[in-house]
Amino acid sequence: MAGTDLYIKPGKFHHQFAADVPAGTAALMAATQRPIARAGLEEKTETAAWKAKPTWAVITTQDLNIPAEVQRYMAKRAHAHSIEVRASHSVAVSQSKTVAGVIEKAARATR
Template sequence: MSTEPTTAPKPTIVLVHGAFADSSSWNGVIEPLRAQGYSVVAAANPLRGLDSDAAYVAAVVDGIEGPCVLVGHSYGGSVITVAAAAQDTVTALVYIAAFIPAEGESALELTDRFPGSTLGPTTRPGEYPLPDGSSGTELTIRQEEFHGQFAADVSAAAAALMAVTQRPVALDALRQPATAASWRIVPAYALLTTEDRNIPIETQRFMAERAAAHSVEVPASHAVSVSAPGAVVDLIVLAAQK
């Protein structure tokens, strides 16, 4: 009989981007995680509605064998908070400049909890068709304002590409309240961005403290996964090793 100690499998890291971004926003995070032996999935967040987006991410988790760590950026934090509620394979939640809602709270409500966000005036609304023949409103950040608003510490060239490739978010997704708060039962970790112009730092601190999250503050913009990927990787690995 072998007496060698067994090693628990490393969790799969599931990365969930937020509004005005896409999965490429995790590019600087993915390779360092893979280099440390983690399997990584960067989910394509639909950005259409909190319930449906969370159901999609939950389905992604269902298709992964073994434990998972869910990582959400921005609105992606709301998504993982709801998605993990019925997923017993999720071992940690990692919030990267993200919303950490309680039951009944929306992203828009939390944005306005404390002053400091300048996002609203930089967005441009547009209409998109719905299956019932009606239309909904989606938001993008004006390309000429994207650098200063979303990614002030990213190079101008990189921010220009991010502005062009940004994914629009349905306004209803930002308005929809969370139906669950999985951070009440799953350990939470939070990277807080002190130079954030989307989610005020006081809002981030409030949410992280309420969730009893292990928190780290960095002097970064909302696009911290692009401008400071090392700090993001360090927190994810910490969460994955617990």
């Protein structure tokens, strides 16, 4: 349905989205989550930036939202510089130093 916002049910959020994040932090994340527009999961893009720009990927092997095999496929297709970490979908919270390191490498490489 057009205009539909999607959320993760708060009672399922910790397990589904942030299993490697402390429970209190995950509860706060669940309560303050921003919706994703359903259309954002279904619409096709006209131009993918990764076709013309360097790309980096953090593949999360414990992700219950996007399977690691799918992440690997997307990273390979984008010719991404990628690393794999044992993390949930919330890797930016659970392993912020690792994610920041990837961002710093990308920034240095694209100056």
